[in-house]
Amino acid sequence: MTKPKTLFDKIWDAHVVKQKEGYPDVLFIDRHFIHEVTSPQAFDGLRKRNIPVFNTKRTTATADHNVPTKDQHLPIKEALSRHQVETLRKNCAEFGIELYDLGHPFQGIVHIIGPELGLTLPGMTIVCGDSHTSTHGAFGNIAFGIGTSEVEQVLATQCVLQYKPKTMRIEVNGNPGRGVLAKDIILYIISKISASGATGYFVEYAGSAIEALSMEARMTICNMSIEMGARGGLIAPDETTFNYIRGRKFAPQGEAFEQQVKQWKQLKTDEGAAYDKVLTYDAADIAPMITYGTNPGMGIRVTDRIPTAEELKEISEKTSFSKSLEYMGLEPGTSLLGQPVDYVFIGSCTNARIEDLRLVASIVKGKKKSPNVEVWVVPGSKQVEEQARKEGLDKIFESAGFELRSPGCSACLGMNEDKIPAGKYCISTSNRNFEGRQGPKSRTFLASPLSAAAAAITGKVTDVRELL
Amino acid sequence: MSKEKFITLQSTAVPLAVENIDTDQIIPARFLKATTREGFGENLFRDWRYDVDGKPKAEFVLNKSTFSGKILVAGKNFGCGSSREHAAWALYDYGFRVIISSFFADIFKNNALNNALLPVQVSDAFLKNIFSAIEKNPSAIIEVNLENQFVKLPDGAKESFEINPYKKACMINGYDDIDYLLSLNSEIKEFDLTQ
Numbered sequence: 030m031t032k033p034k035t036l037f038d039k040i041w042d043a044h045v046v047k048q049k050e051g052y053p054d055v056l057f058i059d060r061h062f063i064h065e066v067t068s069p070q071a072f073d074g075l076r077k078r079n080i081p082v083f084n085t086k087r088t089t090a091t092a093d094h095n096v097p098t099k100d101q102h103l104p105i106k107e108a109l110s111r112h113q114v115e116t117l118r119k120n121c122a123e124f125g126i127e128l129y130d131l132g133h134p135f136q137g138i139v140h141i142i143g144p145e146l147g148l149t150l151p152g153m154t155i156v157c158g159d160s161h162t163s164t165h166g167a168f169g170n171i172a173f174g175i176g177t178s179e180v181e182q183v184l185a186t187q188c189v190l191q192y193k194p195k196t197m198r199i200e201v202n203g204n205p206g207r208g209v210l211a212k213d214i215i216l217y218i219i220s221k222i223s224a225s226g227a228t229g230y231f232v233e234y235a236g237s238a239i240e241a242l243s244m245e246a247r248m249t250i251c252n253m254s255i256e257m258g259a260r261g262g263l264i265a266p267d268e269t270t271f272n273y274i275r276g277r278k279f280a281p282q283g284e285a286f287e288q289q290v291k292q293w294k295q296l297k298t299d300e301g302a303a304y305d306k307v308l309t310y311d312a313a314d315i316a317p318m319i320t321y322g323t324n325p326g327m328g329i330r331v332t333d334r335i336p337t338a339e340e341l342k343e344i345s346e347k348t349s350f351s352k353s354l355e356y357m358g359l360e361p362g363t364s365l366l367g368q369p370v371d372y373v374f375i376g377s378c379t380n381a382r383i384e385d386l387r388l389v390a391s392i393v394k395g396k397k398k399s400p401n402v403e404v405w406v407v408p409g410s411k412q413v414e415e416q417a418r419k420e421g422l423d424k425i426f427e428s429a430g431f432e433l434r435s436p437g438c439s440a441c442l443g444m445n446e447d448k449i450p451a452g453k454y455c456i457s458t459s460n461r462n463f464e465g466r467q468g469p470k471s472r473t474f475l476a477s478p479l480s481a482a483a484a485a486i487t488g489k490v491t492d493v494r495e496l497l
Numbered sequence: 498m499s500k501e502k503f504i505t506l507q508s509t510a511v512p513l514a515v516e517n518i519d520t521d522q523i524i525p526a527r528f529l530k531a532t533t534r535e536g537f538g539e540n541l542f543r544d545w546r547y548d549v550d551g552k553p554k555a556e557f558v559l560n561k562s563t564f565s566g567k568i569l570v571a572g573k574n575f576g577c578g579s580s581r582e583h584a585a586w587a588l589y590d591y592g593f594r595v596i597i598s599s600f601f602a603d604i605f606k607n608n609a610l611n612n613a614l615l616p617v618q619v620s621d622a623f624l625k626n627i628f629s630a631i632e633k634n635p636s637a638i639i640e641v642n643l644e645n646q647f648v649k650l651p652d653g654a655k656e657s658f659e660i661n662p663y664k665k666a667c668m669i670n671g672y673d674d675i676d677y678l679l680s681l682n683s684e685i686k687e688f689d690l691t692q
Binding site for chain 1: 514515516517519521522525526527529530531532533534544549572573574577578579580581582583585600602603604607608611612661662663664673674675677678679681682684685688689692
């Protein structure tokens with residue numbers, strides 16, 4: 030009898046081209062996504078070696094990180110940003126890679142367009158020069174972020190050299206309470222195991238609370254795996270997965286799809302397979318979450334107090350803790366409820382899918398934003414934007430005083446024009462609250478789309494359950 | 498393509514006793530607009546090094562004349578967050594060749610190794626020793642010996658570190674991963690057809 034295997038091990042082992050003692054595995058990559066920021070130096074490498082792209086059909090490009098979210102039909106104003114996007118165009122044309130450029134109906138944040146176009150499928154290996162590539166793992170595949178030297182490896186050989194990480198199973202069982210979204214589940218998990226607690230591991234999420242989630246919500250969970258240090262996270266595919274993929278543009282169609290589903294159904298961890306680590310949580314313990322510090326592990330239930338230095342487990346963390354609170358302009362031991370916010374950002378690869386926009390609209394409908402906040406809603410893709418308009422969500426946002434912008438990474442990373450000014454507080458549906466992440470000296474509270482929408486209405490950190 | 502070879506290094510070190518230093522601090526996203534690998538050192542630790550008007554912050558370690566060298570010593574979980582290889586390029590461009598910490602984020606570690614920047618993981622206790630050695634004497638010479646895999650302080654205190662034999666060979670000989678992968682081209686082509 031063969032040894033029972035985890036889903037991760039099954040997919041990994043099926044993609045190893047070569048294994049050699051003392052060497053990392055040569056891992057074949059089924060799908061490669063690229064964008065304007067982390068690819069130019071990789072293409073330069075190909076030029077220097079005078080080699081082509083190994084298999085152009087396996088790479089898809091889009092422009093997302095360094096693009097404006099206003100007036101996308103006009104040339105990009107800022108010279109360096111314009112040059113970076115033009116370089117992507119030039120490289121894709123020269124090497125024969127499909128590009129969903131600004132204005133293309135498929136353009137959007139790379140981790141949002143892959144799944145919605147049916148490019149992201151179960152059982153695959155997927156990489157991109159972006160740490161949030163872990164998002165795709167929601168479909169039951171191995172997806173992880175890589176650096177530019179590795180982007181060059183994939184373009185040149187369709188492989189990366191990788192050491193096999195350890196495996197961790199994170200189980201969440203039971204029913205989460207009212208107002209609790211996938212974002213709260215993952216912020217809760219990260220607050221429990223810290224921003225480095227899963228470094229060296231690849232996570233499989235399981236349990237009844239995970240199985241009950243939609244694909245959009247599962248993507249939110251897997252998206253933030255990197256925020257606890259994990260290389261990636263995956264969820265075994267099931268009917269929810271197959272129903273999402275069925276009929277998508279580049280997914281197998283008709284009979285071919287049904288055949289695939291039969292194979293995809295095998296993609297699960299065998300009974301008795303061993304993980305290097307197993308963690309179990311009770312969904313009933315989770316409430317709407319918010320971060321108070323400068324790494325995603327510094328999160329609390331919105332009704333909890335910020336801890337004090339004395340309450341922290343590790344002494345070594347205390348210096349970073351004080352530095353963090355000082356940066357945020359917050360006091361230990363206090364509650365965040367009622368804390369005024371200046372900006373609300375609803376967007377990013379974590380929470381800019383149609384379901385997120387629907388949730389926001391559901392509690393904003395008929396209400397107006399607080400006069401002291403500026404609210405940006407940035408859809409994750411052109412398709413999400415289209416769908417939102419079709420459903421009339423744009424009208425709801427407009428009459429609430431929210432600004433609906435064009436797709437891109439926007440204020441998630443402080444790279445393009447969308448930045449939060451110094452000293453200002455932003456409640457954000459994105460994934461990182463690092464110092465200056467949303468702009469120099471900006472202060473970020475990470476939260477769910479519902480919690481962000483609630484803050485937009487009240488102008489302060491609010492327990493969304495009061496508005497439901 | 499060959500990279501700078503690394504065998505052993507003796508240098509003074511720069512202490513940065515902060516934990517969870519993410520790659521957004523090492524190089525903020527607004528400085529990632531270049532399409533080449535060079536010049537990122539200028540903006541290394543930009544927002545810790547300069548105030549909003551571009552004036553150097555006297556209290557930040559890179560602005561103190563007391564500390565210099567090719568080794569950066571940092572708190573645990575160095576390089577977490579974004580996968581931007583620009584972080585490794587910026588550290589290298591600034592002049593660092595070794596980063597010592599008690600814990601590294603995975604993607605950063607790979608990026609560093611792919612750019613002739615050696616990440617050296619030591620124990621929490623030894624990291625503390627290094628910090629106090631530098632504090633006591635900022636011109637203390639620290640030896641990082643890749644060949645024999647150890648870090649040595651001026652008082653003779655030594656700790657060994659781990660590195661994968663393949664990556665070690667790459668660092669010592671200045672090889673890069675693509676050379677190895679390209680040598681497997683026909684095997685990979687066959688594999689591609691089966692997928």
